Amino acid sequence: MDTAVTGTAIGPMVIAAVDQFEEHPLVRDELAARILPLSGRLAVRAARWRPIRNALFSATEKKIPGLWASMLCRKRYIDDRLDATEARTAVVLGAGFDTRGCGHWDGRVFEVDLPATVKAKHERLLALFGALPSSLTLVPVDFEQQSLEKALEEHGYRDDGPVFFVWEAVTQYLTEDAVRATFDFLSHAPAGSELVFTFLRKDFLAGDAMFGAEGGHREFVTKRRMWKFGLMPDEVEGFLAPYGWKQIEQLGPQEFSARYVQPSARVLPVSEIERTVRCVKVGA
Template sequence: MGNGATRTAVGPIAFVAVDQRDGNPLVRDELAHRFLPAGVRPLVALTRFRPVRRWLINATERKMPGIWASTLCRKCYIDDRFADAVRAGVEAVVILGAGFDTRAHRRPDPHRTRVYEVDLPENIDRKRKLLRGRLGESVALVPVDLESGELPAALSAHGYRPEQPTLFIAEAVTPYMAGESVRAMFEFLASAAAGSRLVCTFLRESFLDGTSLRGGEALHEEYVVRRKLWRFGLDPERIGDFLAGYGWRQVEQLGPQEYADRYLAPAGRSMPVAALETAVYAEKR
């Protein structure tokens, strides 16, 4: 996935860090600030003042309409599915492309369920340094490039057993992968134990090919055309069939309206939500 994908790990956690300055953050995360670059920390500290926070959000939204809310809402949704899986007794959680998210440390059972955080070696090294003393025995950091074909061996080397009912999380991962690498990853997921669960986000194919940008012209120009970082997308109507081909049954999909109804409205937030990706929850047949 390369250095370009490595650098994109900072953006989402920066959104979370800024949201902590709100009186009612959508995602509560006391560790997010640790991952901010030194040059960004003073600005984020100033966002405790509402006018500064609004200025920063609005400046971001002018370039990337709806990206702020969509990033926070997808984290809320995945956190909910994480909590559901823990209550249902899943034995392991595998977070594919974990980035700098700290979901393993804000979960409902900080010591019981084993969590495997998979990401590029550069991100894993930085995470290990920044969370020194906070990882504990229940979190395994697994350094591997998801496009290398070495995922099964890397997980096994860190103690993962494929016969365990597992929650797999792939948040904002598949867009950065080539199509053949996505399919190879799902070949691995096809061997998951019965009772396993999956929550994954997919970029809309119509955005990727430029036929329906939905206000995301600047994002398309930067991530698809110029930097060529986003490479894989699916039509939401075909995601269910795609998953079924690997033995997974789609349970639900969430898009902008569902995010707004489920997370923004109850929090009293009125923000646009980008229509660039779809969140999907599935269960292993």
């Protein structure tokens, strides 16, 4: 099963699960370790020992300084916003092994991801609970090849009220055409809907500003060509406007450090290459 699941779906939840061993975790997710496939659970189990945790942290930071805390802070922020929303439907685009649809929230959750990842997660949920949570619907979609709108509708999605959309750590893996196709779908969301998404800085992808992440650029941009799409922080408002979305807040290392890291009394850098945006739908 694990061979069908990409590391990008497992990695962030491994970090969230490992962080539960800290005295002051940046996120609280008791299900994070249990929901992972075997390879992820073994990594988390080993990380009970501080030297293993330190080694995992160092390996992550070597490629992209601040990535560990960045992943945790963006997850915490999205969880906070989901807790605060008045929407009763959430759509998680590129959900991976996210646990938000597993009883952490009392609304209906549609989780969208690649078919192989959806299959692996479905199997894991059956092993844990014997059935999918009644509020959770898994939707297999290839963002580059399939219609997101059609796939969601076929699985019972209806946008007859405000929706909370999550698009976490996905846009960089897509072409600009695929990103815009998703925003075409999002342009039809009801007014008052909320979207939290992340993006990589365009100047990092271009190699003009490395922020100490030369190793990450070499692996994910140059060698493996996995990361493709990016924006500059001051481009976001203009990018969103034609789709009827308005930026409310944009967060980077300064904001995340002040909001989450410093209150935890932990000393952790937050990556400069990724930013998180919260926006609302202003038109029908």
